[in-house]
Amino acid sequence: MNVYGLAMALLGREFIAVPDDRKGQIVFKWPDISIRRFTKAIVNADEMALFVNTGQVVQTLGPGRHQIDANELPGLGALIDRVSGGNAYRAELYFVGTREYPGFRFGGRMDDVQDPRSGLIVTLRVFGDYALRVIDPARLITNLTSTVDVADNDRIASWVSDQLLKVMRAHVTTQIVRNGWPILGLMAYSADIEQAALAAGNQQLDAYGIELTRMGNFDINLKPEDEQQLKQLAKDTSYSQLAGGFQQYAAGEMALGAGQGMAKGGGATDGAFLAAGFGIGGALGAQQAAAMQQQQAPPPAPAPAPAQPAPAAAGAAGAACAACQAPNPAGAKFCMSCGQQMAPAVRHCTECGGELPSGARFCATCGTRVES
Numbered sequence: 001m002n003v004y005g006l007a008m009a010l011l012g013r014e015f016i017a018v019p020d021d022r023k024g025q026i027v028f029k030w031p032d033i034s035i036r037r038f039t040k041a042i043v044n045a046d047e048m049a050l051f052v053n054t055g056q057v058v059q060t061l062g063p064g065r066h067q068i069d070a071n072e073l074p075g076l077g078a079l080i081d082r083v084s085g086g087n088a089y090r091a092e093l094y095f096v097g098t099r100e101y102p103g104f105r106f107g108g109r110m111d112d113v114q115d116p117r118s119g120l121i122v123t124l125r126v127f128g129d130y131a132l133r134v135i136d137p138a139r140l141i142t143n144l145t146s147t148v149d150v151a152d153n154d155r156i157a158s159w160v161s162d163q164l165l166k167v168m169r170a171h172v173t174t175q176i177v178r179n180g181w182p183i184l185g186l187m188a189y190s191a192d193i194e195q196a197a198l199a200a201g202n203q204q205l206d207a208y209g210i211e212l213t214r215m216g217n218f219d220i221n222l223k224p225e226d227e228q229q230l231k232q233l234a235k236d237t238s239y240s241q242l243a244g245g246f247q248q249y250a251a252g253e254m255a256l257g258a259g260q261g262m263a264k265g266g267g268a269t270d271g272a273f274l275a276a277g278f279g280i281g282g283a284l285g286a287q288q289a290a291a292m293q294q295q296q297a298p299p300p301a302p303a304p305a306p307a308q309p310a311p312a313a314a315g316a317a318g319a320a321c322a323a324c325q326a327p328n329p330a331g332a333k334f335c336m337s338c339g340q341q342m343a344p345a346v347r348h349c350t351e352c353g354g355e356l357p358s359g360a361r362f363c364a365t366c367g368t369r370v371e372s
Helices: 003-010 074-079 137-145 154-179 183-208 224-243 246-263 270-277 282-296
Strands: 027-029 034-036 040-043 047-053 056-061 064-067 088-090 092-097 101-114 121-134 210-222
Touching (some): 040 047, 047 137, 056 137, 101 154, 101 210, 121 154, 121 224, 137 154, 154 183, 154 210, 183 210, 183 224, 210 224
Antiparallel strands (some): 027 092, 034 088, 040 064, 047 056, 101 121
């Protein structure tokens, strides 16, 4: 007899129940396989008790206080211990909690998937926690824990976590590909992913009498290098659309890089050479390269002043002949070329500006004396 049974027997009565320090366990196995007849089994409101013999559940007890006696529990009739003279039953007794058990962690690598937007292959990871409860204690004992002493919940939770990750690899990645969900925006579909994971997980766990009730702190993410690559590609795509095309965006990036390099002391024409030489600049690249060259080129030398005509010798030139247009010296009365009489020079009054005829001594307009 174990210490629990011995203590109860010394008090003149014997009770079988889950000790207070073990009530957090999903499965608790009573340590003594010889159970005295007429012992009282106390099953709490969130528990079920099961008698197991040779791997088969022969009797179940619901919440309440039960007397261990074949007259009350017919399934115990085949378990009578003959060695004890019929005063004990030889069986394994398990208490299984039926309440919800929260706070179990899971996570790990899901799968390599292709991002529908960019076409890149990235590695998805998932992390979170979940809550579970036992819906069929008999299936849990016979199909999962067997007849070993489950000292804590780690064994059950570890196996459930593996199954949950397994179904997420199969079902969640299928949803991403089928629905075309963008990898960088997966958390917008977290409710759909959670429902799909719960449905698929419960289908997988049904044979073991376990049900996933909810999930919390649910997060699907990428490896850091994959996330950085997708974000850079999304930036390039957006900027290309704003610039009118990838060539224009690439040219702008090159020109910006060249400008930053020149600001730090780099060559003046390197950026322009790259933009034009690789043919990715287009009109924008050519304009930016030309502008940079113009800003960096030395100012042009000043143009030479136009040559001034040498001044003519005083009195060397006179009026041109009206007949032959030949030049004649000042004061010539006849053309040296054709002999035609030269037209007399017209004079004007110094006072009023009126025209003076040849030989006039006074102005006909204002009467001012004309100096010879």
